[in-house]
Amino acid sequence: RNLPQMKSVVQKQTIPALLSGRDALVRSQTGSGKTLSYAVPLVQSLQSVQPKVSRSDGPLALVIVPTRELALQTFQTVQKLLKPFTWIVPGVLMGGEKRKAEKARIRKGINILISTPGRLVDHIRNTLSIAFSAVRWLVLDEADRTLDLGFEKDLTVVLNSLNSTGPARQNVLLSATLTQGVTRLADVCLKDPVSIHISGSASSDATAPAAVTSDPPPLAGQSESFVVPAALKQFVVVVPSKLRLVCLAAFILEKCKFSGDNKLIVFVSSCEAVEFLHSLFTAVLSERPANHKLRFLRLHGNMKQEERSEVFEEFSGSGSGVLLCTDVAARGLDLPQVTWIIQYTPPTSAAEYVHRVGRTARIGGRGNGLLFLAPTETAFVTELANHNISLSDMKLQDLLSCLMMDDTYKGRGNYHSQVTLEQEVRERATVLQTDFENFVHSNAQSLQAAKKALQSFLRAYTTYPTHLKHIFHIRSLHLGHAAKSFGLRDAPQGLSSSSGPRGSRGPGTKGPTRKQGRKQAGSPKKKKKKQEEEE
Incomplete structure (x- = not known):
């Protein structure tokens, strides 16, 4: 039945x-x-x-x-x-x-x-x-x-x-x-x-x-074409690192608060980042009386199996909500009525992109995908195009403009009539960013969680394959701006060499040497993934 x-x-x-x-x-x-x-x-x-x-x-x-x-x-x-x-x-x-x-x-x-x-x-x-x-x-x-x-x-x-x-x-x-x-x-x-x-x-x-x-399958090449569901609409938004967090939050608010029932899956690069975003959004977004319907769930490989199964069942049975997850959920799972797939952290290949967006528009249904890219990462759109995957642009301003629908984020200052809509939207984005930063810095535990999430993000950034290093290179990251995307007011001092980028990334922040960077980047990615997904 x-x-x-x-x-x-x-x-x-x-x-x-x-x-x-x-x-x-x-x-x-x-x-x-x-x-x-x-x-x-x-x-x-x-x-x-x-x-x-x-x-x-x-x-x-x-x-x-x-x-x-x-x-x-x-x-x-x-x-x-x-x-x-x-x-x-x-x-x-x-x-x-x-x-x-x-x-x-x-x-x-x-x-x-x-x-x-x-x-x-x-x-x-x-x-x-x-x-x-x-x-x-x-x-x-x-x-x-x-x-x-x-x-x-x-x-x-x-x-x-x-x-x-x-x-x-x-x-x-x-x-x-x-x-x-x-x-x-x-x-x-x-x-x-x-x-x-x-x-x-x-x-x-x-x-x-x-x-x-009955012919043997052809060998796959780097330029292999991938097929995505016909009813899938795919978008890309180019977001400066320091606005990433508020952009994700604004998108979630627009789809889950102002646009009726939507089910969203948000893919990020690490278990620590999932835990951080889950606690941050639950505290800052869900706790407001007007947002009581916002429900955030999390799924990653460091959770106990019983808890993973409970989350899977709950999200499958719900009509709306947001599932924050690592690629543990990117393959094969049939999560009904998922309307949006957000790739908050870009995938490491075109194949991984296809596996992620495959959580929506399943068996003839409709769905949407949104890929977040930094200005330095826009060449990844061309990489996807080489695999027969084309994306439509979504404007940053349009994404943030939903904040105009909620006066919670209205600027604290007095506005003159000359203030443009764009300036008002950016002011509201600043208010939301400040709310996030205030929560992160409110106690030692949340501050440490944000720092761990940033470190794990930087570690993951070093694992992109060689042929994508010209797009995703640790040297192109601005550490101060990346820190903002984790609710940190400044780049942490003295990031450990096992997690920081190669070279200095911001005022007063000492990065590891090139030799240390090589050592850190050498950990086998497949072994890490295998441990997360099964063990």
């Missing part, structure tokens, strides 16, 4: 191919309904097995996904499909859960096993009762994201365990983007696959272009 009634294009192309027994490489835009495209034929195949499947058969299907939230969501989808087939038992393994309880479930028997890679490898090495001798299906969902997070070695362990024992199986690899890593993985685990590429709208409109071939 809760599953989509109309099949999407990817489902119409993929389900018949999988029911025919073929291996498949499915490339389709995020939000197109890929989960059901493999779950339906998988369940159909297992329910028809004679004699009937029993728990004691152990895993007959293995589904590997990159993150805990996607594992849980996939498990819930499979559960719904299995309602008529009570003899087939699904189960989920993921970081954050108690290993002892998972071992007990494995011993009792799980037929459709959904897992994150790291936790599955943990059980392969430490749980004697886990066996893959009967596995008939292997599904690698969101394969590109799994590789991005550094799980390639874990996938090798899993594939070796499957290949060392068990019958012939049907293999499915699904991805929103086709990277060289995904192509290599397809070569290893797929046998004579049908290649399905959906390049149009995710809706159930059968006229959307699709390609089904």
Whole structure:
């Protein structure tokens, strides 16, 4: 009852191919309904097995996904499909859960096993009762994201365990983007696959272009074109660093207070920044009586699994609100009726941009995306254009002008008739910025949280890939202005070399040496991401 009634294009192309027994490489835009495209034929195949499947058969299907939230969501989808087939038992393994309880479930028997890679490898090495001798299906969902997070070695362990024992199986690899890593993985685990590429709208409109071939997938290049949902409107706003915080706040107020019900997801670069923005906006924006409907939630990899699940469920079920998150939520999750995706911190690639905006305009719905860029970062628009992604300009003045609708932010001074609308808007923005700074400096705890968030932002800024360094370089940041975007009145003195930019960034602020900068920038990004998303 809760599953989509109309099949999407990817489902119409993929389900018949999988029911025919073929291996498949499915490339389709995020939000197109890929989960059901493999779950339906998988369940159909297992329910028809004679004699009937029993728990004691152990895993007959293995589904590997990159993150805990996607594992849980996939498990819930499979559960719904299995309602008529009570003899087939699904189960989920993921970081954050108690290993002892998972071992007990494995011993009792799980037929459709959904897992994150790291936790599955943990059980392969430490749980004697886990066996893959009967596995008939292997599904690698969101394969590109799994590789991005550094799980390639874990996938090798899993594939070796499957290949060392068990019958012939049907293999499915699904991805929103086709990277060289995904192509290599397809070569290893797929046998004579049908290649399905959906390049149009995710809706159930059968006229959307699709390609089904038996040819091997082409190698991906840097200039690979990406497909975003047809009903997605994409915008970019160029914002000086010192105005970033008030611009984000003004946009949230406009969409959640003055424009009716909207659901927003705001992507930032670190767990510390999520925590900082959550406490700041809750205290300064939500606490005002006129803003009592404003609801801020947070989601990042340092939260306990139980808390992450609660936030995911609450935001999924709400009709409005703001979810502040890291890229832990950027892939595969189906969060209903999200109307705006705000990329407050720019993504590290065009592929990551596509994964983020895929949280809206899902399965034919409508949605909007807004990318924040600093004046020094505007060349990223050209980088996206090289990947067939075009953005419309949103004016900074238009974004801030909603502050005119709330006299809470009216300037303290007496205005003469000559004051222009633009000057009045900037004055109100200054009032809001001052409110933020007053909160940050009101106690040692909030001040420390702001400094930690700034440091983590600077650390993340050093991790942009080499081919984007001309756009996102730590040397181009003005530390004093960046500090303003975290509610700090001045650039902190003596930022540690492990978090500050290379070289001095503002009056009286000593940055690390070039050698220290190199050392700090050398920490493996994939390892950091993998730890955040699964552990």
